[in-house]
Amino acid sequence: MAGGFGGPTDGEEFEAKITPIVVISCILAASGGLMFGYDIGISGGVTSMPEFLREFFPVVYKRQQIPGLESNYCKYDNQGLQLFTSSLYIAALIATFFASYTTRVFGRKMSMFIAGIFFIVGTILNAAAQNLIMLIVGRLLLGCGVGFANQAVPLFLSEVAPTRIRGALNLLFQLMCTIGILVANLINYGTAKIEGGYGWRISLGLAGIPSLLLTFGALIVTDTPNSLIQRGKLEEGKKVLKRIRGIDNVDPEFLEILEASRAAKEVQHPFRNLFKRRNRPQLIITIFLQFFQQFTGINSVNFYAPVLFQTLGFKHDASLYSSVITGGIMVLGAIVSIFLVDRAGRRVLLLEGGIQMFISHVIIAVILGWKLKDQSNDLDKGMGILVVVIICSFVGSFGWSWGPLCWLVASEIFPLEARSAGQSVTVCINMLFTFVIAQAFLSMLCHFRFGIFLFFAAWCLIMTVFVYFLLPETKGVPIEEMSDVVWRQHWFWKRYMDDSEDEPKEKGYA
Numbered sequence: 001m002a003g004g005f006g007g008p009t010d011g012e013e014f015e016a017k018i019t020p021i022v023v024i025s026c027i028l029a030a031s032g033g034l035m036f037g038y039d040i041g042i043s044g045g046v047t048s049m050p051e052f053l054r055e056f057f058p059v060v061y062k063r064q065q066i067p068g069l070e071s072n073y074c075k076y077d078n079q080g081l082q083l084f085t086s087s088l089y090i091a092a093l094i095a096t097f098f099a100s101y102t103t104r105v106f107g108r109k110m111s112m113f114i115a116g117i118f119f120i121v122g123t124i125l126n127a128a129a130q131n132l133i134m135l136i137v138g139r140l141l142l143g144c145g146v147g148f149a150n151q152a153v154p155l156f157l158s159e160v161a162p163t164r165i166r167g168a169l170n171l172l173f174q175l176m177c178t179i180g181i182l183v184a185n186l187i188n189y190g191t192a193k194i195e196g197g198y199g200w201r202i203s204l205g206l207a208g209i210p211s212l213l214l215t216f217g218a219l220i221v222t223d224t225p226n227s228l229i230q231r232g233k234l235e236e237g238k239k240v241l242k243r244i245r246g247i248d249n250v251d252p253e254f255l256e257i258l259e260a261s262r263a264a265k266e267v268q269h270p271f272r273n274l275f276k277r278r279n280r281p282q283l284i285i286t287i288f289l290q291f292f293q294q295f296t297g298i299n300s301v302n303f304y305a306p307v308l309f310q311t312l313g314f315k316h317d318a319s320l321y322s323s324v325i326t327g328g329i330m331v332l333g334a335i336v337s338i339f340l341v342d343r344a345g346r347r348v349l350l351l352e353g354g355i356q357m358f359i360s361h362v363i364i365a366v367i368l369g370w371k372l373k374d375q376s377n378d379l380d381k382g383m384g385i386l387v388v389v390i391i392c393s394f395v396g397s398f399g400w401s402w403g404p405l406c407w408l409v410a411s412e413i414f415p416l417e418a419r420s421a422g423q424s425v426t427v428c429i430n431m432l433f434t435f436v437i438a439q440a441f442l443s444m445l446c447h448f449r450f451g452i453f454l455f456f457a458a459w460c461l462i463m464t465v466f467v468y469f470l471l472p473e474t475k476g477v478p479i480e481e482m483s484d485v486v487w488r489q490h491w492f493w494k495r496y497m498d499d500s501e502d503e504p505k506e507k508g509y510a
Helices: 020-046 050-056 058-065 079-105 108-127 132-160 163-170 172-191 199-205 208-220 225-230 234-245 251-265 277-294 298-311 316-340 346-371 381-399 402-412 416-448 451-470 479-485
Strands: none
Touching: 020 079, 020 108, 020 132, 020 163, 020 172, 020 199, 020 208, 020 234, 020 298, 020 316, 050 058, 050 199, 079 108, 079 132, 079 416, 108 132, 108 199, 108 208, 132 163, 132 172, 132 225, 132 402, 132 416, 163 172, 163 402, 172 199, 172 316, 172 402, 225 234, 225 251, 234 251, 251 416, 251 479, 277 298, 277 402, 277 416, 277 451, 298 316, 298 381, 298 416, 316 381, 316 402, 346 381, 346 402, 346 451, 381 402, 402 416, 416 451
16 A cells, blocks of 8 residues: 555556567667767766867866866856756757657657657757857757657656566666766767867767667657557557557456546646646656756766866866766666666665765765865875765665656656646656756856755755655556555545545546
């Protein structure tokens, strides 16, 4: 049951085999995460390359050449430089609302294909950029791709996966994301050594590989049974359900999807439907999980890892090398999450991750407050290694908890009639606060100094308390049974499940 503070849950589990078509489809779809991760990881390395700074951000480049001109904490404080990183996420925020319509009306597969096209065009513009405007336009198009991919891929994975391994297959998206970050860090490490000043173009241009993978993957995979049935393609939906489950008797699951689809068709205004009383628990949980994820401080590391390590006194090569290490730790964290999510459950991983991140932030703040001053840096080699180890502890704990599970939980808790709109809100909130952190972090680092890590530590503590009291366990619950098995049995959220207190339900009113 989901009573108390979110104990174990149970629900009917439909018969299903783990078929090759499910595994292959999920891997191809999850390549959208590879592109997302590559975009996150590549920006930090590129913005630390002198040739890139000299061409597009000469003011920042000048600061690097004159020691003592700026505080150690303020070397990279530049709104234009932050806009290069953050513009992607404001575009993703806007695109997600168009992606919601496409995903609902034309299917998950079509949205993934559109995402791939945006990625390809954006990559070409970035790699060939001759001025800042061309560079930013390319980032905006990449952001549109992120908006469509993050809308469609988690839904695709949740709907295709059998219930007992839904968590693990859904987390392929996050695993691919972390692999993308690691690959980006490795590429930056290599291209930074290229003579001639064009290494940054190779870093940005190689994003074309995951872009093509997602585009062709979207052409190959079959749309989900849930999406096909919702769009009235009942026979095709049942046929696909038999293929992905590997059995002939799929009637129980088919009928449940059919009933969910019938309810979904009565909703003509999905976004307005999200605010109905019975959908408020899912909406509140989704909004706060995405907000909290960004205020763990993870993207300050993801976006600006080389910049951050240079601020701490590491040389250019050492900072990129340290970024590769943290990227590798994040991949390991995602693998741990895939192994544990359907065994330990979502809540245990989120609680443990929150506590570990809190401790890591506090330790880093103490070290920096002690050793790193505005105009002096007393970090010796041993202390520098300790900082990298603590950052790895932080990154690893995020990798198996708040990184993947915020996307997983949001993709599985909404009823079918609100699922596409709910995923849009998920992506929108995530991209909004990703934009805020990307645009503000270097300025916050300049003004808060080491206190920035105490700021993130406080949020880690708050989010851990939130999960303990308000997030129910969703492990092992069929996706179309969440309302009855999870929300109606939770100590707090059950009060919102009384249909008699909902708004009038005339057809079309939603």
